[in-house]
Amino acid sequence: MPVVIVDGQEIEIGADERLNCIEAARRAGKEIPHYCWHPGLTVVASCRMCLVETGQRDAATGKVTMVPKLVPGCQTPAKDGTVIVTESQLVKDSRARVEEALLIDHPIDCPICDKAGECLLQDYHFEHGQPERRADLHPFTSRRRDVGPTVSLFVDRCIMCTRCVRFTREVSGTGELMVSARGSQEEIDVFPGFPLDNKLAGNVVDLCPVGALGDKDFLYQQRVWFLKREANVCGGCSAGCSIHTEHNQDTVYRLKPRENPHVNKWWICDEGRYGWHHLHDPARILAAGRRAARGTNGHGTPGSDFDAVEWADVVTRLRDDLKAAGKLAVAVSPMLTVEEAWMLCAVARSIDPEAFLAVGHVPTAGGDETFPGGFTIRAEKCPNRLGVEAVVALYDPAVRQWGDLLTHVEAGNANAAWITGGYSRAWIDEATAGSFAELSQLVVQDLFDSPLAAHATWRLPAAGFAERAGTWVNVAHRAQAFVQAIRPPAGVWPEARLYWNMLGRRGLYDAVSVRRQIAESSAAFAALAGDLPATGVDLRILQFAAP
Amino acid sequence: MKPFKPVLLEAVGVPDGHTIASYKSRGGYAPLEKVLAEKQPADVVEMVKSSGLRGRGGAGFSTGLKWTFLPKDHPGPIYLCVNADESEPGTFNNRILMEDDPHQVIEGIILSSYATRASTAYIYLRYEYPRSWHRLQGAIDEAYAAGYLGKNIRGSNFSLDIYLHRGAAAYICGEETGLIESLEGKRAWPRIKPPFPAIEGLFRKPTVVNNVETMACVAQIARRGVEWFKSIGVPADPNNPRDPGSYGPKLYCLSGHVEKPGCYEAPLGITARELIDGFGGGVWKGRKAKAVIPGGISMGLMTESELDTPLDFAGPGKVGCLGLGTAAVVVIDDHTSIVDFLHNSCRFFAHESCGQCTPCREGTSWSLRMLERIKAGKGRLKDLDILLEIGQTMGMMPGSTICGLADGAAWPIKNAIKKFRGEFEDYIRRTNPSGWMVTDPVPALQIVGAH
Numbered sequence: 001m002p003v004v005i006v007d008g009q010e011i012e013i014g015a016d017e018r019l020n021c022i023e024a025a026r027r028a029g030k031e032i033p034h035y036c037w038h039p040g041l042t043v044v045a046s047c048r049m050c051l052v053e054t055g056q057r058d059a060a061t062g063k064v065t066m067v068p069k070l071v072p073g074c075q076t077p078a079k080d081g082t083v084i085v086t087e088s089q090l091v092k093d094s095r096a097r098v099e100e101a102l103l104i105d106h107p108i109d110c111p112i113c114d115k116a117g118e119c120l121l122q123d124y125h126f127e128h129g130q131p132e133r134r135a136d137l138h139p140f141t142s143r144r145r146d147v148g149p150t151v152s153l154f155v156d157r158c159i160m161c162t163r164c165v166r167f168t169r170e171v172s173g174t175g176e177l178m179v180s181a182r183g184s185q186e187e188i189d190v191f192p193g194f195p196l197d198n199k200l201a202g203n204v205v206d207l208c209p210v211g212a213l214g215d216k217d218f219l220y221q222q223r224v225w226f227l228k229r230e231a232n233v234c235g236g237c238s239a240g241c242s243i244h245t246e247h248n249q250d251t252v253y254r255l256k257p258r259e260n261p262h263v264n265k266w267w268i269c270d271e272g273r274y275g276w277h278h279l280h281d282p283a284r285i286l287a288a289g290r291r292a293a294r295g296t297n298g299h300g301t302p303g304s305d306f307d308a309v310e311w312a313d314v315v316t317r318l319r320d321d322l323k324a325a326g327k328l329a330v331a332v333s334p335m336l337t338v339e340e341a342w343m344l345c346a347v348a349r350s351i352d353p354e355a356f357l358a359v360g361h362v363p364t365a366g367g368d369e370t371f372p373g374g375f376t377i378r379a380e381k382c383p384n385r386l387g388v389e390a391v392v393a394l395y396d397p398a399v400r401q402w403g404d405l406l407t408h409v410e411a412g413n414a415n416a417a418w419i420t421g422g423y424s425r426a427w428i429d430e431a432t433a434g435s436f437a438e439l440s441q442l443v444v445q446d447l448f449d450s451p452l453a454a455h456a457t458w459r460l461p462a463a464g465f466a467e468r469a470g471t472w473v474n475v476a477h478r479a480q481a482f483v484q485a486i487r488p489p490a491g492v493w494p495e496a497r498l499y500w501n502m503l504g505r506r507g508l509y510d511a512v513s514v515r516r517q518i519a520e521s522s523a524a525f526a527a528l529a530g531d532l533p534a535t536g537v538d539l540r541i542l543q544f545a546a547p
Numbered sequence: 548m549k550p551f552k553p554v555l556l557e558a559v560g561v562p563d564g565h566t567i568a569s570y571k572s573r574g575g576y577a578p579l580e581k582v583l584a585e586k587q588p589a590d591v592v593e594m595v596k597s598s599g600l601r602g603r604g605g606a607g608f609s610t611g612l613k614w615t616f617l618p619k620d621h622p623g624p625i626y627l628c629v630n631a632d633e634s635e636p637g638t639f640n641n642r643i644l645m646e647d648d649p650h651q652v653i654e655g656i657i658l659s660s661y662a663t664r665a666s667t668a669y670i671y672l673r674y675e676y677p678r679s680w681h682r683l684q685g686a687i688d689e690a691y692a693a694g695y696l697g698k699n700i701r702g703s704n705f706s707l708d709i710y711l712h713r714g715a716a717a718y719i720c721g722e723e724t725g726l727i728e729s730l731e732g733k734r735a736w737p738r739i740k741p742p743f744p745a746i747e748g749l750f751r752k753p754t755v756v757n758n759v760e761t762m763a764c765v766a767q768i769a770r771r772g773v774e775w776f777k778s779i780g781v782p783a784d785p786n787n788p789r790d791p792g793s794y795g796p797k798l799y800c801l802s803g804h805v806e807k808p809g810c811y812e813a814p815l816g817i818t819a820r821e822l823i824d825g826f827g828g829g830v831w832k833g834r835k836a837k838a839v840i841p842g843g844i845s846m847g848l849m850t851e852s853e854l855d856t857p858l859d860f861a862g863p864g865k866v867g868c869l870g871l872g873t874a875a876v877v878v879i880d881d882h883t884s885i886v887d888f889l890h891n892s893c894r895f896f897a898h899e900s901c902g903q904c905t906p907c908r909e910g911t912s913w914s915l916r917m918l919e920r921i922k923a924g925k926g927r928l929k930d931l932d933i934l935l936e937i938g939q940t941m942g943m944m945p946g947s948t949i950c951g952l953a954d955g956a957a958w959p960i961k962n963a964i965k966k967f968r969g970e971f972e973d974y975i976r977r978t979n980p981s982g983w984m985v986t987d988p989v990p991a992l993q994i995v996g997a998h
Contacts, residue, residue: 098906137989185902
């Protein structure tokens, strides 16, 4: 195994790993500061913050020959015998000078800058900068320029790392951003008439190490040090990108991509990035309701046809109603987690042992869209079709789909239906909803009212993606577990809590225990046993390994 | 000083010396035909290598050695780029060659392409040379008509096309990888090396980048032989194994405060004083020289007492200059303020820094701002220390930048301050009697943008 020596500490790297000095030093617990380098972009070695001393240890004699000058860590490969010195006085002085140089033209407007608190320029200045300013003091300027519908450029804050420019050229392939002018007059800009407007545009804001690129959606909404972050999975499409949900006091403020080499690398699309606003939509269903007796108005919400029902009563009365109705058909929404789907099927079969189980409506839009950098936005706009199909298959190997359920209901084979939704957008039309008009019981569990509400006898709220805990299986069979980031609005029980209680389980819903139980009881989910890594597991792995 | 008959400049003053007829009458293109008929490419490489020809563009790297870095048995294409982006202040030797004897350059290009097995050559010409552009294009057309360019040149199996590309006026395009980027149609940001252009250059193919004067030297070596070339100049220092010697004639561009500025051909190793007094007629108006730039502004400064330094590839380095550079000797007389000189130098580099690497982008502009402030009578002694620190830490040699532009910007700063510190201090004390000792940060002056 090749050995790299970082500040005297020997670390082994993989024989065919291609690491640069920054990555190798990180293995040894040494952080080499850097701005322009990003693992997902080409190396330009231009910020010069990662300058280190390097050398080569002779394998035979053990003698170390140092390179007589500083070299950029991002550009220098770490090979067997490479010596990296990250803490010499020469390196420290060099970092301090680069910090000083970057701050010469920087407005230092941290108090009004959205990046403050998560800004590399700030962090590195405190860690590597010099205590006093030697450069001449400049009058404060903070020019703001719109570069696209979602992104604002604060021109004077830019340190010209060109990460954003490289992103639009290499990953999104749209090339809107460029560097204009020369030397210290240089600025990031767009070509006239071609704004930064692509489906991955928001990533340039994540890439920006300073406060130059601002996301208009998040700008001035919240100071970043108030934000808490939870590891979540995006529910926008079947790609299942790993994200961080950043929230404060049960309000989501932004979503950020979470690095996952198996799924989304470092990126997410704008559709997912801004796909959290429905969580705080006042039009959401916020209470459980049962249709009032005909001719009377419900006493739940003024003007509503539903009587508000306490959740404790929902658990019993819903079961009674469905049991009384007879033959039950259930649509298991692909927005549900594996755990929720599994519990829902169990609940349904406990009410009607012959219950017809089908995968719920799978929303799609257009075709899969792949970008030059390899990132793909999926046409299937739900996160867990594969997971739900696998759960349904445990009960019914035929794996019925939404269309089958409609046929089943239209043929008069069901007396009651339980439709789970959780869709953030309108998904069903009047005509389709009409298929359920004749049922004696129709339970609709969704985020927003749909045409189904006209026929529903039970109207139950659903949880949004950040309000759930559980596991989703993406289009590549990768199962990712995630925790609940925020509490749902008052009056809303996440689906899992309702099913948990309907199954008569004690205490609070615990996604991990349900997942373990699923993994133990079915071969298809065997990979979910034990703790899942943050990047998820491939659901097929153990099955392939089986004899 | 021995009289020296110009070789590279023999066409200067010849009526219609730039035409192919005139060039052939002086013996041109005959060596090319001989080489194509009798020699293999490897022989030409060996010839240039044994002549000890070092690149005339500034760095002085052995031309033959550079050619041998090309990968062996490469399926091609291999490119030859001729660097005619002559932008170093004070330099005009390429211009003379391209305007007065373009065929000499073209013959050199054909020979070099033959040696490197390049079938396409690009001449990257700086925008500001319209006359060179017309003359070179005319000469290329003549060479095509005469069968020295195109397919199967003179019945050999060797084909070559030369494209003349006109740049858009940026100093950084003279850096070889900046030139390559610009030729590819991109922003001229120098590339990180390795890979060197010989491995991966223009359009990601092996590429040789050579200077115009180097090409002319190749033509002359082919015509007059290796022995002739080695008889001129300074042999290698036997005590310094890293000195390959400085052979051949060199075009010195003499300008500034001399009686007769111009481009003079002399053997490498002529001293600055010989050049100024012998060719230039001495410092103008009977004054004394205060300082002399040995080879373009980025090489730094020599003082009057250092003028006996030989201007070969090793000489200027011995007195603290960066090197011979382009051998553009600029004389600064004793009536000139060195503060003004440095201000001018800093203004040039702040304008021309490509802006890629932080230390150069900010260092050049910071030094200009300080010089602006010093000139405006608000200088502080502390500024000199900061300037010196910028000069000593900015550049490829300390490792803080990708290309050598920053070294070129740094050298005048550190040479000027080290060699003329007294004058700077006097200036600052005199113009800022109340504030020269201030060490706290001071408000910046508004300066006019570079564009």
